[in-house]
Amino acid sequence: GSWSRLAAQQRLTQSDLIGTSGPGTLTVIHVTDIHAQTVPLWFREPEVNLGVGDAVGRPPHLTGAAFRAEFGIEKGSALDYALTYEDFVALGRTYGRMGGLDRIATVVKAIRAERPDALLLDGGDTWQGSLPALKTQGADMVKLFRALGTNAMTSHFEFTLGIDRVTEIVENELGFPFLAANAYDTTWDEPAYPAFELFERAGTKVAVIGQAFPYLPIANPKWLFPDLSFGIRKDRLASVVDEVRAGGAEVVILLSHNGFDVDRKIAADVPGIDVILTGHTHDAIPEPVQVGQTFLIASGSHGKFVSRVDIDVDGGAMKGLTHRLIPIFSDVIAPDPEMAALVEETRAPFKAEMSEVLGKADGLLYRRGNFNGTWDDLICDALLTERDAEIALSPGFRWGSSVMPGEDITREHVFNATAMSYPQAYRTEMTGETLKTVLEDVADNLFNQDPYYQQGGDMVRVGGMGYRIDIHAKIGARLSDMTLLSTGEAIDPTRSYVVAGWASVNEGTEGPPIWDVVEAHIRNKGTVSPSPNTSVVVAG
Amino acid sequence: ALGATAAALVLPQAARAAIDEAVAAFTGGAEIGSEGITLTAPEIAENGNTVPIEVDAPGAVSIIVLAGGNPSPGVVTFNFGPLAAEQRASTRIRLATTQDVHAIAKLADGRFVQTSSEVKVTIGGCGG
Amino acid sequence: MAENVTPRVRVPKTAKAGEAVTIKSLISHTMESGQRRDKDGNLVPRSIINRFTADFNGTNVIDVTIEPAVSTNPYFEFQATVPESGAFAFTWYDDDGSVYKENVEITVA
Numbered sequence: 001g002s003w004s005r006l007a008a009q010q011r012l013t014q015s016d017l018i019g020t021s022g023p024g025t026l027t028v029i030h031v032t033d034i035h036a037q038t039v040p041l042w043f044r045e046p047e048v049n050l051g052v053g054d055a056v057g058r059p060p061h062l063t064g065a066a067f068r069a070e071f072g073i074e075k076g077s078a079l080d081y082a083l084t085y086e087d088f089v090a091l092g093r094t095y096g097r098m099g100g101l102d103r104i105a106t107v108v109k110a111i112r113a114e115r116p117d118a119l120l121l122d123g124g125d126t127w128q129g130s131l132p133a134l135k136t137q138g139a140d141m142v143k144l145f146r147a148l149g150t151n152a153m154t155s156h157f158e159f160t161l162g163i164d165r166v167t168e169i170v171e172n173e174l175g176f177p178f179l180a181a182n183a184y185d186t187t188w189d190e191p192a193y194p195a196f197e198l199f200e201r202a203g204t205k206v207a208v209i210g211q212a213f214p215y216l217p218i219a220n221p222k223w224l225f226p227d228l229s230f231g232i233r234k235d236r237l238a239s240v241v242d243e244v245r246a247g248g249a250e251v252v253i254l255l256s257h258n259g260f261d262v263d264r265k266i267a268a269d270v271p272g273i274d275v276i277l278t279g280h281t282h283d284a285i286p287e288p289v290q291v292g293q294t295f296l297i298a299s300g301s302h303g304k305f306v307s308r309v310d311i312d313v314d315g316g317a318m319k320g321l322t323h324r325l326i327p328i329f330s331d332v333i334a335p336d337p338e339m340a341a342l343v344e345e346t347r348a349p350f351k352a353e354m355s356e357v358l359g360k361a362d363g364l365l366y367r368r369g370n371f372n373g374t375w376d377d378l379i380c381d382a383l384l385t386e387r388d389a390e391i392a393l394s395p396g397f398r399w400g401s402s403v404m405p406g407e408d409i410t411r412e413h414v415f416n417a418t419a420m421s422y423p424q425a426y427r428t429e430m431t432g433e434t435l436k437t438v439l440e441d442v443a444d445n446l447f448n449q450d451p452y453y454q455q456g457g458d459m460v461r462v463g464g465m466g467y468r469i470d471i472h473a474k475i476g477a478r479l480s481d482m483t484l485l486s487t488g489e490a491i492d493p494t495r496s497y498v499v500a501g502w503a504s505v506n507e508g509t510e511g512p513p514i515w516d517v518v519e520a521h522i523r524n525k526g527t528v529s530p531s532p533n534t535s536v537v538v539a540g
Numbered sequence: 541a542l543g544a545t546a547a548a549l550v551l552p553q554a555a556r557a558a559i560d561e562a563v564a565a566f567t568g569g570a571e572i573g574s575e576g577i578t579l580t581a582p583e584i585a586e587n588g589n590t591v592p593i594e595v596d597a598p599g600a601v602s603i604i605v606l607a608g609g610n611p612s613p614g615v616v617t618f619n620f621g622p623l624a625a626e627q628r629a630s631t632r633i634r635l636a637t638t639q640d641v642h643a644i645a646k647l648a649d650g651r652f653v654q655t656s657s658e659v660k661v662t663i664g665g666c667g668g
Numbered sequence: 669m670a671e672n673v674t675p676r677v678r679v680p681k682t683a684k685a686g687e688a689v690t691i692k693s694l695i696s697h698t699m700e701s702g703q704r705r706d707k708d709g710n711l712v713p714r715s716i717i718n719r720f721t722a723d724f725n726g727t728n729v730i731d732v733t734i735e736p737a738v739s740t741n742p743y744f745e746f747q748a749t750v751p752e753s754g755a756f757a758f759t760w761y762d763d764d765g766s767v768y769k770e771n772v773e774i775t776v777a
């Protein structure tokens with residue numbers, strides 16, 4: 001109730017959240033995967049986040065009680081709410097929404113008041129994920145991140161705006177370096193973007209190397225950026241590290257969109273990187289993860305957190321660092337008035353459209369997790385019903401805000417879960433065998449034992465069909481017991497099924513945009529009642 | 541790319557035999573070592589129709605590249621002349637399915653060395 | 669003769685004597701593998717670039733034997749030693765008997 005909320009919030013203060021500096025004088029601020037979320041939101045962290053191979057049971061593959069135990073977090077505390085999934089609704093009512101670029105601006109300004117030289121680095125997935133970002137082709141986010149004083153960024157979903165738009169932004173609108181050591185042109189195999197930027201801050205030469213999402217042409221439609229090739233390219237990364245060290249860099253930071261497990265392996269494979277600011281897999285980890293002499297920092301997503309890293313430099317090398325994962329409790333951190341006005345300005349043209357109420361949720365809608373969340377189930381139900389299909393497939397995206405029980409579902413909510421540039425809701429036929437192949441392929445891109453083969457999405461979400469999965473098995477052997485839920489019969493490899501889905505990476509995919517499909521479905525239902533999904537059984 | 545074709549994952553016996561035959565044709569049945577040759581290929585092909593590879597075998601006379609998961613295993617043979625500054629070359633190749641790509645070098649002293657690298661050809665889609 | 673076959677190369681304009689230079693070559697060509705079927709189900713006949721050579725002042729740098737598994741628009745990158753000023757001669761051999769040539773001069777300073 002309101003009393004407990006007040007009490008909880010009184011225990012939190014803005015200055016406590018932001019904290020003070022560590023012994024180091026080189027300060028770096030990291031935000032990543034904000035997915036165009038500019039105002040405070042609800043965002044439930046995953047309940048299921050399974051690791052494979054060396055990553056089993058290690059951060060970030062810990063959830064709930066195991067997460068609390070690893071980091072000494074008290075059950076029911078503010079950090080428990082921010083970092084785990086349990087009691088999300090009750091704790092949300094206590095601690096309130098998180099994020100908001102105006103609150104982030106307050107934090108950035110407070111840090112820079114103390115450390116004017118602090119670098120602000122953005123890990124990407126910034127220009128996509130909301131209705132305004134979609135309609136302005138990322139212009140709103142570019143403007144806001146300029147105003148925030150961003151010093152460099154790297155990228156992933158940025159490229160789904162199409163190469164012409166990316167080029168226009170990078171050349172004319174961005175105003176700070178767009179870094180990608182691993183982006184090459186496909187014709188002559190030459191670097192497509194600067195690999196690094198050398199800064200001189202707090203008397204220290206610091207190199208920031210960018211690493212864009214390695215699997216862009218596989219996980220996203222390559223026809224949107226046909227002349228670009230990515231990949232991990234660890235040898236290239238190693239040579240860039242050598243180059244910046246030779247150029248006098250005392251501290252080397254990798255601003256990465258590799259995903260956490262890929263970066264953990266990079267830290268072991270590529271010597272000479274002091275700090276990896278990781279992104280893409282949306283993990284929020286309250287402490288640095290050390291691999292050899294490299295520290296990995298994971299700063300969450302959707303504006304829920306800002307990382308502050310104070311690096312102690314002595315004799316031309318990093319001696320140590322302190323890290324603070326600052327949770328952006330929107331009721332505790334005061335909005336920065338200038339940024340609040342700017343956010344308001346970018347949202348104003350779309351406000352009426354976004355605020356339209358489509359229906360109501362009588363349970364929590366969320367997406368994050370290795371398998372279906374309730375938002376995914378709602379999207380799959382919409383595909384099954386509105387597109388008259390037997391089976392629905394929805395991509396394992398990790399972005400989108402949660403909707404609280406009893407809350408109105410607005411058009412903004414739907415766009416937060418669906419806004420991207422290849423939204424066509426297709427309807428096609430697939431044999432049972434093809435369905436199995438597709439699911440096995442996606443599962444191997446998620447659960448491969450070798451992180452370099454992991455693309456860091458979550459498992460494709462399925463409606464109308466159940467299955468059993470052994471994540472530790474090899475490709476082709478993970479899935480079993482595929483069942484058509486409407487009849488209870490086993491999926492027949494030779495039979496054709498009507499399948500509806502969206503976000504196909506194939507050029508020329510046809511169908512209405514997914515947000516129209518979901519909106520129609522919510523309007524028809526009036527009230528959406530999410531229930532636990534029991535049709536996917538995780539074995540092993 | 542939901543709806544793409546399936547990937548064959550176990551190399552059929554016939555393909556294995558075709559690889560062995562191509563290797564034997566190149567080496568004349570000589571012993572093959574494993575040091576001194578590098579094959580660089582992506583972990584996952586961005587496009588199975590154009591997969592960048594690089595082979596490097598210092599001191600090699602020639603390097604052959606084979607892909608047993610393709611309809612026929614031969615891919616390319618690099619023969620290095622007197623003005624090759626390094627015995628290293630790059631090209632782009634077609635891979636029908638997930639498979640090991642093999643590179644075998646004939647060295648100046650007549651020895652052979654080989655290496656291989658698995659390249660995954662995936663349907664893709666559904667990233668985060 | 670195949671249509672729209674255009675060779676392109678990247679060679680530095682200058683080099684130091686004995687220096688290794690990176691050469692990149694590309695030729696636009698469909699590289700019809702001979703394994704593809706047209707819409708009527710008939711095999712499309714093989715038509716590829718089957719050999720590529722690079723020479724400098726008459727001495728060979730690289731001689732490449734090409735199979736249908738090399739991609740459309742065959743690309744090769746390699747390292748050449750340049751002992752003196754002169755010209756690279758690049759030659760591509762097509763299944764249909766066509767031969768495409770490109771010469772590029774380089775100055776040793």
Ligand SMILES: [Mn+2]
Pocket residue numbers: 033035125280281282301398399668
């Ligand atoms: Mn993201």
Ligand SMILES: [Mn+2]
Pocket residue numbers: 125156157213257279280281668
């Ligand atoms: Mn991403």
